[in-house]
Amino acid sequence: MRIVVPRQSTAQLPDAWRHCVGTGRLDLALRRDYQESLRLVQQEIGFRHIRGHGLLSDGMGIHRPYDHAGRRRVRHAFTYLDQVVDSYLESGIAPFLELGFMPSGLASGEDTVFWWNGNVTPPHDEREWAELVRAVLGHLVDRYGLEQVRSWPVEVWNEPNLRGFWAADQDAYHRLYEVTALAVKEVDAGLQVGGPSLAPGYEEGWIQRFAEFVDSRDLPIDFVSRHAYSSGPEQIVPFGTHQTLMPASALLEQFAAPRRQLAGTGLADLPLHITEFNSSYRPDNPIHDTAFHAAYLAPVLANGGDLADSFSYWTFSDVFEEVGIPTALFHGGFGLLTHRQIKKPTYHLYAFMARMGDQLLARGEDHLVTRHGDGRVTVLAWAPADPAGGEPLDGHTVRLSLPVGAPESHGSAFALRRSVSEEAGNSWAAWSEMGRPPAPNDRQLDALREAAEPARSHDGVPVSGGRAEVDLVLGRNEVTLLELTPVVDETPEWWDGGRLFGLGPE
Known part of the structure; x- marks a missing residue:
């Protein structure tokens, strides 16, 4: 069946997908490979904020306790913080500040998470923690200006509902939130603070109790946050993990959950930020690298x-x-890019989204259609992906009748198509075919970068009555972007293609 796409826009296409992107711990931003990757992502996709762990961990070197004249004192040092934030702003992206983890000199215990030992215990001194929060935000305001820092959300901790990320109970997190939120607002009432940054799988009671606590204490809160992942139990292999996946709709259900769970509370109408999402929550699951x-x-x-x-x-x-x-x-990392800036298929999904128009025309289970202000029509289409492990579809067809030009216009449209699939734009497949070299040489890296580029094709599509009839036949796990531009024919009257090789009448 052919889908007739309406001529009039039904709404603006939300760009919530580009509001923020995640990163490894913040001190990694000092590395050249990281900076080159971020510049590329910003050139071709253009996220607005970036969020990662470790802002207050020892690797950033901010909290520096010392003894002098028989008294404990603290120096707040911003050497690395300034370099990290400067590099972000130079790349056209601003921080989404996650306040964590605990500096070792302020920690109440030795519980840590990750290879780099982020401390996950509450502060041993709440007053010193509040001073740290005020010092960091006050410094950012002084250096970058109040108006700019007011646009940088401030999230209190990361996944406190998981023992691995918070070595205390929910009441202790509530106390941390109270102390932190009040300290943030002491710097400036216009700064945005929120939480609780919950991991998937929490009981509804967790977020409801948080809302009740914030309401009962009349605490400041400007947004609500949680995370979303759709993977199942871990099957560990050497240097990797395999997991089952729920349908992609499970991620959308998780996105929607907080507003349903907070209905009737004082937090119900606050902005909702999903500050992490992906399929697998493991940074060594090869599913992240695939066209699927x-x-x-x-x-x-x-x-x-x-x-x-x-x-x-x-x-x-x-x-x-x-x-x-x-x-x-290729090791199953979360990234849109590998080390050395090899683009993965999911990178292109984001790059395609960045080329979509802001006027929403149609949306279905396998397509999204938009229009730009200059009249171009863009179509994102995808082959349904079965996480149950069934054979990927080959030949899935999306049939569309697209509004191009004025209602009575006739002529043609220039169609430019970009695609990634199992066979095209698939750097992981190319790497596998190379024999999976752990450390590719320069020649292999060049080949992988070339293999990573989407397939491109172009055509002239007839337009009749202001419509173009398009059939998009999709390969296995294909994602395609089609851009249609109405043609204004400026061919000179003397042009004769039949004489291209000098043949024909004198």
Whole structure:
């Protein structure tokens, strides 16, 4: 059946998908590979904020206790913080500040998470913690200006409902939130503070109790945050993990959950930020590198903006070390890019979204249609991806009648198509065919970069009565972007293609 796309826009296409992107711990931003990857992502996709762990961990060197004249004192040092934030702003992206983890000199215990030992215990001195929060935000305001820092959300901790990320109970998190939120507002009442940054799988009572606590104490809160992942139990192999996946709709259900769970509370109408999402929560699951992954997440990017104010892909780059230093170029990392800027298929899904118009014309289970202000029509289409492990579809067809030009116009449109699939734009497949070299040489890297580029094709499409009839036949796990531009024919009257080789009448 052919889908007749309406001529009039039904709404603006939400761009919640580009509001934020995730990153490894913040001190990784000092590395050249990281900076080159971020510049590339910003040139071709253009996220607005970036969020990662470790702002207050020892690797950033901010909290520096010392003894002098028989008294404990603290120096707040911003050497690395300034370099990190400067590099972000130079790349056209601003921080989404996660306040964590605990500096070792302020920690109440020795519980840590990740290979790099982020401390996950409450502060041993709440007053000193509040001073740290005020010092960091006050410094950012002094250096970058109040108006700019007011646009940087401040999230209190990360996944406090998981013992691995918070070595205390919910009441202790409530106390941390209270102390932190009040300290943030002491710097400036216009700064945005929120939480609780919950991991998937929490009981509804957790977020409801948080809302009750905030309401009962009349605490400041400007947004609500949670995370979303769709993977099942871990099957560990050497230097990797395999997991089952729920349908992609499970991610959308998680995006929607907080507003349902907070109905009737004082937090119900606050902005909702999904500050991490992906399929697997493991940074060594090869599903992240595949063409399947792009097709799997396409409906999430197409529909997620109806459910949340932002949803932040975890992460933009494989420069990431939660379970240790990666042992191979392709290792199942979260990133849209590998080390050395090899684009994965999911990178192209985001790059395609960045080329969509802002006027929403149609949306379905396998397509999204938009229009630009200059009249161009853009179509994102994808082959359905089956996480149950069934054979990927080959030959799935999306048939569309697209409004191009004025209602009575006739002529043609220039059609430019870009695609990634099992066979095209699939750097992971190319790497596999090379024999999976852990550390590719320069020649192999060049070949992988070339293999990573989408397939491109172009054509002239007839337009009759202001419509173009298009059949998009999709390969296995294909995601395609079609851009249609009405043609204004400026061919000179003397042009004769039959004489291209000098033949024909004198």
